[in-house]
Amino acid sequence: MLGRVESSYDVVVVGGGPAGMAAALGARDSGCERVLILDREPEAGGILLQCIHSGFGLHYFKEELTGPEYAERFFERTLDHDIDILPDSYVSGVAIDSDGTKSVRVLNSERGLSTVQTRSVVLAMGCRERTRGSVRIPGTRPAGIMTAGLAQKLVNMRGLLPGRRVAILGSGDIGLIMARRLVLEGCDVAGVFELMPYSNGLTRNVVQCLDDFGIPLHLSTTVAYIDGRDRVERITVAPVDDTLAPIMGRSRDVECDTLLFSIGLIPENELSQSLGIELDVVTGGPLVSSTLETSMPGMFACGNVLHVHDLVDFVTQESLRAGRFAGEWAQGLRRPKDNIQLLPGDNVRYCVPHTLSPERDHTIYLRCKQAMAPCYIRVGNILEKKLRFVVPAEMIMLNLSPSLLEKFHGDSLRIDITEAGGKETS
Amino acid sequence: MYDVAIIGGGVIGCAIARELSRFHIRTVLLERNAEVGFGTTKTNSGIIHAGHHDSADTLKGRLVVSGSLMFDQLAQELNFGFRRIGELVVARGDEEVGTLEKLKALGDEKGVPGLEIWDAKRLRREEPNLSHKLVAALHAPSAGVINPYEFAFALIESAVTNGLELLVDSPVLDIDAGKDRLTLHLPEGKTIEAGFVLNCAGVFSDKVAGMVGLEDFSIRPRKGEEYMLDKRLEGLVRRLVFPVPTKTSKGILVIPTFDGTIMVGPTAEDTDDRYDLATTYEGSEKVFGFIRDICPSITIKDTITEFAGLRAVSSTNDFVIGPTRVRGFINVAGIQSPGLTAAPAIAIHTREILQAEGLVMQPKDDFDPVVAGPPRFATLQTDEQKALVESDPLFGKIACRCELVTEAEIHHAIDHGARTLDGIKFRSRAGMGRCQGGFCTSRCMDILSERLEVPLEEVTKRGGDSWMVTPMQNEQHPPSTGEED
Numbered sequence: 001m002l003g004r005v006e007s008s009y010d011v012v013v014v015g016g017g018p019a020g021m022a023a024a025l026g027a028r029d030s031g032c033e034r035v036l037i038l039d040r041e042p043e044a045g046g047i048l049l050q051c052i053h054s055g056f057g058l059h060y061f062k063e064e065l066t067g068p069e070y071a072e073r074f075f076e077r078t079l080d081h082d083i084d085i086l087p088d089s090y091v092s093g094v095a096i097d098s099d100g101t102k103s104v105r106v107l108n109s110e111r112g113l114s115t116v117q118t119r120s121v122v123l124a125m126g127c128r129e130r131t132r133g134s135v136r137i138p139g140t141r142p143a144g145i146m147t148a149g150l151a152q153k154l155v156n157m158r159g160l161l162p163g164r165r166v167a168i169l170g171s172g173d174i175g176l177i178m179a180r181r182l183v184l185e186g187c188d189v190a191g192v193f194e195l196m197p198y199s200n201g202l203t204r205n206v207v208q209c210l211d212d213f214g215i216p217l218h219l220s221t222t223v224a225y226i227d228g229r230d231r232v233e234r235i236t237v238a239p240v241d242d243t244l245a246p247i248m249g250r251s252r253d254v255e256c257d258t259l260l261f262s263i264g265l266i267p268e269n270e271l272s273q274s275l276g277i278e279l280d281v282v283t284g285g286p287l288v289s290s291t292l293e294t295s296m297p298g299m300f301a302c303g304n305v306l307h308v309h310d311l312v313d314f315v316t317q318e319s320l321r322a323g324r325f326a327g328e329w330a331q332g333l334r335r336p337k338d339n340i341q342l343l344p345g346d347n348v349r350y351c352v353p354h355t356l357s358p359e360r361d362h363t364i365y366l367r368c369k370q371a372m373a374p375c376y377i378r379v380g381n382i383l384e385k386k387l388r389f390v391v392p393a394e395m396i397m398l399n400l401s402p403s404l405l406e407k408f409h410g411d412s413l414r415i416d417i418t419e420a421g422g423k424e425t426s
Numbered sequence: 427m428y429d430v431a432i433i434g435g436g437v438i439g440c441a442i443a444r445e446l447s448r449f450h451i452r453t454v455l456l457e458r459n460a461e462v463g464f465g466t467t468k469t470n471s472g473i474i475h476a477g478h479h480d481s482a483d484t485l486k487g488r489l490v491v492s493g494s495l496m497f498d499q500l501a502q503e504l505n506f507g508f509r510r511i512g513e514l515v516v517a518r519g520d521e522e523v524g525t526l527e528k529l530k531a532l533g534d535e536k537g538v539p540g541l542e543i544w545d546a547k548r549l550r551r552e553e554p555n556l557s558h559k560l561v562a563a564l565h566a567p568s569a570g571v572i573n574p575y576e577f578a579f580a581l582i583e584s585a586v587t588n589g590l591e592l593l594v595d596s597p598v599l600d601i602d603a604g605k606d607r608l609t610l611h612l613p614e615g616k617t618i619e620a621g622f623v624l625n626c627a628g629v630f631s632d633k634v635a636g637m638v639g640l641e642d643f644s645i646r647p648r649k650g651e652e653y654m655l656d657k658r659l660e661g662l663v664r665r666l667v668f669p670v671p672t673k674t675s676k677g678i679l680v681i682p683t684f685d686g687t688i689m690v691g692p693t694a695e696d697t698d699d700r701y702d703l704a705t706t707y708e709g710s711e712k713v714f715g716f717i718r719d720i721c722p723s724i725t726i727k728d729t730i731t732e733f734a735g736l737r738a739v740s741s742t743n744d745f746v747i748g749p750t751r752v753r754g755f756i757n758v759a760g761i762q763s764p765g766l767t768a769a770p771a772i773a774i775h776t777r778e779i780l781q782a783e784g785l786v787m788q789p790k791d792d793f794d795p796v797v798a799g800p801p802r803f804a805t806l807q808t809d810e811q812k813a814l815v816e817s818d819p820l821f822g823k824i825a826c827r828c829e830l831v832t833e834a835e836i837h838h839a840i841d842h843g844a845r846t847l848d849g850i851k852f853r854s855r856a857g858m859g860r861c862q863g864g865f866c867t868s869r870c871m872d873i874l875s876e877r878l879e880v881p882l883e884e885v886t887k888r889g890g891d892s893w894m895v896t897p898m899q900n901e902q903h904p905p906s907t908g909e910e911d
C-alpha cells in the first residue's frame with residue numbers, strides 16, 4: 001500500500017526505480033508476505049519518470065512504452081501484490097544485528113528519523129551521471145554546463161530548456177536522446193562530440209536520434225576548452241591522437257551557450273560502501289554471487305546500482321531474480337556457497353555475477369572492451385557461441401544451464417571474446 | 427548620506443564592514459556581484475599563514491602576523507570552519523636547508539610561535555607520504571586553513587546584524603569628489619553619498635581609484651590555478667606543505683583544505699585580463715610536474731575540479747592602504763596574498779585610519795559579535811537529527827544526496843543572504859559533492875525561485891548573465907509528468 005509502513009518486514013528494498021519494483025515483486029513471488037519499497041523521491045519510478053521517449057519494454061512487454069508508462073505498469077503490479085511503498089524516504093544507513101536482522105535507517109519529513117527491521121535487503125539505488133570533473137577540461141566555469149540527465153529532467157519534467165545552442169560531449173544514450181529532444185524543441189544542436197572512435201550509445205539511438213535529424217556525430221573528437229564569463233560562450237573542439245590527447249593544431253571553436261555531458265553513468269554505491277560491502281572496481285557495483293547476494297549476508301543488489309544496464313528490460317529481469325533470492329533468504333533458505341569464480345578474460349571488461357554454482361540456471365551479463373565483428377564468445381571450455389558483433393555500448397547476455405556446468409570441475413571459468421577466424425589468443 | 431561607503435564585498439570589505447559595525451556610524455557596502463565574496467575571496471588557497479614568509483619591512487609582512495593571531499577568536503564568534511593544521515616548508519636538497527634556517531630566524535623575530543626544524547627522519551615519521559628525497563622541513567604549527575567564502579559570509583552577516591546596509595548587484599560606475607562628501611554613481615542614475623569612501627575593489631581597485639583621478643598605483647592581476655583532488659586522497663598529507671621559495675616563485679603547495687579534500691596549486695602567471703579565470707593545460711602541467719618531487723603519489727588523474735583566482739598585485743608589490751590626496755577617499759587596495767590572513771588586521775588598521783582622518787566613532791553597547799553559522803545536518807548525531815526533523819520537517823527532506831544537505835539548510839542559506847545557486851552551494855554545500863549538482867540543482871532552483879519570487883529563468887548560477895534555463899519557445903510540448911513535487 002502506498003504510504004503504509006510497519007515496523008518490521010521480510011524484505012526491504014532501497015530504491016523504487018524499475019529495479020526496486022521488480023525486486024519487490026520477486027520477493028512476493030518467492031512467498032514473502034511483508035515487502036517494503038523505500039524511495040527518496042515523491043514518486044516511485046526512478047529515472048524512468050524523466051524518460052518520456054518511447055522504446056522501453058520491447059523485450060519484456062513486447063511493445064514500445066514510454067519510461068513513465070513502463071514505470072506505471074510496475075507500480076500497479078506492486079500495489080496489486082500488496083507491497084508497501086514509502087516515498088520521500090531517504091535511506092541513510094543499515095545496521096546489522098548479530099542474529100542477521102537488519103535495521104534500515106530512514107529519513108522521512110513526516111515521520112522523522114526512524115528504523116525499519118527486516119531480514120533481507122535489496123539495494124536498488126540506481127546510478128548517477130559522470131560530470132565534468134571526471135574528464136578534466138581546462139577553461140572557465142560558467143553556467144550552462146550540465147549533465148544530459150539534468151537537461152532531460154528540466155525539459156521533460158519542468159518544460160524548461162537548458163539553453164538555445166547546445167553542444168554535447170559524449171555519445172551516451174541520454175545525450176543522443178537529448179540531442180533529438182532539443183532539436184524538436186527548437187534548439188540548435190551544434191553536434192555530438194565523442195572521444196572514442198565509436199559511439200557509446202545504442203546503434204538504434206545513433207540512427208533515430210542523430211542521423212534522422214541531421215545532427216553531426218564527431219568521433220575521436222573532444223572538447224579541449226570551455227570559454228565564457230557568466231554563461232558558456234564557446235567551446236574548442238579538437239580531434240584526438242592515439243593516446244586520446246587533443247591535437248590542438250587542428251582544433252576549432254564552436255559557438256554555443258550550453259554544453260551537455262553524456263559521458264557515462266556510475267552506480268550509486270555510497271550507501272553500500274558505508275556498510276562495508278565489497279565493490280568491483282570495474283563496474284563500480286557490489287561483487288555478487290549467483291544469487292545476486294553481496295559480500296554482506298542477506299543483502300542483495302540489482303539494476304543500475306549493480307552495473308549500468310542499457311535497457312530497462314534487463315534491469316527488470318535481473319531484479320525479479322534478485323528479489324526472489326532475497327525473499328528465499330528471508331524465509332531461511334540458505335543455498336550452498338558458489339564454488340566457481342567467473343573471470344573476465346580477453347576483450348571482456350566485466351561480467352556479473354562474479355561467482356557461479358553448478359546447481360542452477362544462470363544469466364550472465366557482460367560487456368566487451370572493444371568492438372569486434374564477427375566473434376566468438378567462450379566460457380571456459382564449456383560454451384562457445386558465435387556472435388555477429390559486439391560493441392562496448394551494448395550489454396551481452398548469456399544463459400548457462402546446469403547441464404553445461406555439470407561437466408565442469410574446476411574452480412574458475414574465464415570468459416573470452418575473440419575474433420571469429422582470427423588468431424587464437426591466450 | 428552615509429558616514430562610510432565601502433566599495434567591494436570581498437573578504438577585505440566584509441572584514442572592515444564588521445569592524446565598523448561596532449560603532450555608531452552609518453555604513454553602506456556596495457558590491458558589484460550578486461553576492462559578497464564572489465571575487466578573489468572565493469578562489470584562493472584558504473591558508474591562514476603563520477606569518478614567517480613575508481619580510482617585516484612590508485605592510486603585508488606586518489599585518490599577516492597580527493591577522494593570523496586573531497583567527498581563533500573570530501572562528502569562535504562567527505562559527506566558520508577554521509583549524510590550525512600546521513605547515514611545513516620542505517627542503518628538496520641540502521642547499522635549501524640554509525633557507526629554512528633564514529625563514530625560521532625571520533619568523534622568530536616576528537613572533538611566529540613554535541617554529542621548529544625537522545630532519546628527514548622526523549619528517550618521514552610525521553608525513554610518510556611526502557617524497558623520501560626531502561631532506562628537512564621547517565614546521566610552523568600555527569598555520570591553519572579556513573573555508574574562505576564561509577569566513578566572508580559570516581563577516582557580512584555579523585556586520586548586517588549590527589546595522590550595516592548591504593547593496594549587492596551595485597557596481598560603482600563613477601565617483602564625484604566634493605568638498606565634504608563623495609558621490610558614488612550606480613546604474614540607473616542611482617547615487618550614494620558618503621563622507622568617506624573605502625576602496626576595497628580587489629583587482630579593480632586601481633580602476634576605482636582612477637574614478638577620483640588617482641593614478642599613483644596600478645594593478646596587474648596574477649593568476650593562480652588550483653586543482654582539487656579526489657576525496658579518496660583525504661589524509662594523504664596532514665599539514666600544509668610549501669617548497670622552499672625560489673627567487674621567481676613561491677612554488678606549488680599541497681593544501682589539505684578545511685573540509686579534508688586535498689588541493690594542489692596555485693600557479694602564478696601575470697595576466698592583463700581582469701576576468702581571466704580560466705584554467706589551462708600549461709597550468710596543470712606546471713602544478714603536477716612540480717608536485718611530483720614533493721608528493722609523488724599525486725597525479726593529474728586525481729583531479730576532480732579546478733579553478734583559478736586573481737591576485738591583485740599592485741605596482742608597489744605591497745598592500746596599498748591609506749588616505750589619498752582626495753579628501754575622504756581611502757585605499758584598501760592591492761590586497762594580494764596573504765590578504766585573507768591579514769584581513770582582520772587590515773580591518774582594524776583601516777578603522778584607525780578613519781579615526782585619524784577625523785571620523786568620530788562611539789562604540790555600540792549592544793554590538794553582537796556572534797553569528798550562529800549554518801546548521802549541518804550531516805555532521806550531527808542521530809538524536810540531534812531526530813530533534814531537528816521534529817522541529818522542522820524540512821530537515822527530513824534531503825535536497826543534496828551527495829553531501830546530505832536538507833531542504834531546511836537550503837532555506838537557511840537563503841535566509842542568510844544566498845541569492846544564487848553558487849551562494850547556496852558555498853553556504854550549504856548542496857551541489858559540492860561527487861555528482862556536482864546533477865540531482866539537487868533543479869530542486870535548489872525551485873526553492874530560489876519561490877523564495878526570491880522570480881521565475882525560474884531568472885535564477886542564476888552566480889548573478890549577471892549566468893542564467894540556468896530558458897522557457898520553451900513553442901508550447902506544443904507541455905511537460906508530460908507535470909510538476910515535480
Ligand SMILES: Cc1cc2nc3c(=O)[nH]c(=O)nc-3n(C[C@H](O)[C@H](O)[C@H](O)COP(=O)(O)OP(=O)(O)OC[C@H]3O[C@@H](n4cnc5c(N)ncnc54)[C@H](O)[C@@H]3O)c2cc1C
Nearest residue numbers: 015017018019039040046047090091125126149303304312
Ligand atoms: C539520466 C538517465 C537517463 C536514462 N535514460 C534511459 C533511457 O532513455 N532508456 C533506458 O533504457 N535506460 C535509461 N537509463 C538507464 C536507466 O537508469 C535504467 O534503465 C533503469 O531506470 C535503472 O533502474 P534502477 O531501478 O536500477 O535505477 P533508477 O531508475 O535510477 O532508480 C533508483 C531509485 O533509487 C532511489 N534511491 C537511490 N538511493 C536511495 C536512498 N539512499 N534512499 C532511498 N531511495 C534511494 C532513487 O531515488 C531512484 O528512484 C537512464 C539513466 C539515467 C541516469
Ligand SMILES: Cc1cc2nc3c(=O)[nH]c(=O)nc-3n(C[C@H](O)[C@H](O)[C@H](O)COP(=O)(O)OP(=O)(O)OC[C@H]3O[C@@H](n4cnc5c(N)ncnc54)[C@H](O)[C@@H]3O)c2cc1C
Nearest residue numbers: 434436438465466467470471473598628650764765766767
Ligand atoms: C590563487 C590565490 C591563492 C591565494 N591564497 C591565499 C591564502 O592561502 N592565504 C591568504 O591569506 N591569501 C591568499 N590569497 C590572497 C587573498 O585571496 C586575497 O588577498 C583576498 O581575497 C583579497 O580580498 P579583496 O576583498 O581585496 O578582493 P576580492 O575578493 O576580489 O573583493 C573585491 C570585490 O570588489 C568588487 N568590486 C570591484 N569593483 C567594484 C565596483 N566598481 N563596484 C562595486 N564592487 C566592486 C568585486 O566584485 C569583488 O567582490 C590568494 C589569492 C589567490 C588569487
